[in-house]
Amino acid sequence: MEGILKNLFLFLSKNKGMTKAAKKYGLRFGASRFVAGESLDMACEVIADLNRKGLAVTIDYLGEFIEDEQEARKMADECIEAIHMIGRNELDSQLSLKLTSMGLDVSERVVMNNMRRILDEAKAHRVFVTLDMEDFPRCQPTLDVFKNLKSEYDELGTVIQAYLYRTEKDIEELDAYHPNLRIVKGAYKEPREVAFPEKKDVDENFKKIIKKHMQNGNYTAVATHDDKIIDYTRDLVKEHGIPRDRFEFQMLYGIRNEKQLELAKEGYKVRVYVPYGTDWYGYFMRRLAERPANIAFVLKGLFKK
DSSP, rough: HHHHHHHHHHHTTTTTHHHHHHHOOOOOTTTGGGGGSSSSHHHHHHHHHHHTTTTTEEEEEEOOOOOOOHHHHHHHHHHHHHHHHHTTTTSSSEEEEEGGGTTTTTTTHHHHHHHHHHHHHHHHHHEEEEEEOOOGGGGHHHHHHHHHHHHHSSSSSEEEETTTTTHHHHEEEEEGGGOEEEEEEEOOOOOOOBOOOOOHHHHHHHHHHHHHHTTTOOOOOOOOOOHHHHHHHHHHHHHOOOOGGEEEEEEEETHHOOOOHHHHTTOOOOOEEEEEEOOOOOHHHHHHHHHHHHHHHHHHHHHHO
């Protein structure tokens, strides 16, 4: 049953009709638990509150699979506003973005122009930017953009997904760029031709690439809510004497809040991924697909209404 629900929500995450309806009717059906709000001001309040609790943040203006140059430019403008907001309020926050929202599917010219505008502002305000990873067809294009821009901008990172077979080789090739990488399991539905179909194999690959990237001496963001992966990371850094300023844990806004605070109190750097905006539907569906507990939470909320 769990697998059926996961596949259903991943299928629904790409439904354009539902995406338009979600934009129209706003944050309902439990989505506000995982999304900080529809406006930048609302997100600012959430970030400030998390900072007061000792948690760092990376903010993401939701939107993906954009096929129009004008809309991509508007998305980039919003990212620049977010950078200005971080600087103006002296928040402990980075910026995350999806390259499809910057025009990756439109043209190389569009996505590179938008990214350079964003990164110029990020450099001026000392805000680190992470290129989120998307579905498999966009994996190589995302890494190509990262490599191209990394030669121009230091404060730039990207994401590697443990469920892909190619990931270990990607880690090896990216080492030349001394990258700051967020390592995740992966949240898209991919065919077994490109991704491990079994969770146990994904978990083993996750551990392998965490170790490889850390031992390469590069900054590592371990993005997980899994206690086994968290404990593995704690044991690994202790065993190899890896200093705490060379890695951090990352978790999603609204998921395992108590664990976030617990790790921060233990002295670990914890960064919360805080999404906001009206284009929340796809992100919300993938969160429901990831954990049955998320689905139960939403259903409980619906029956209460």
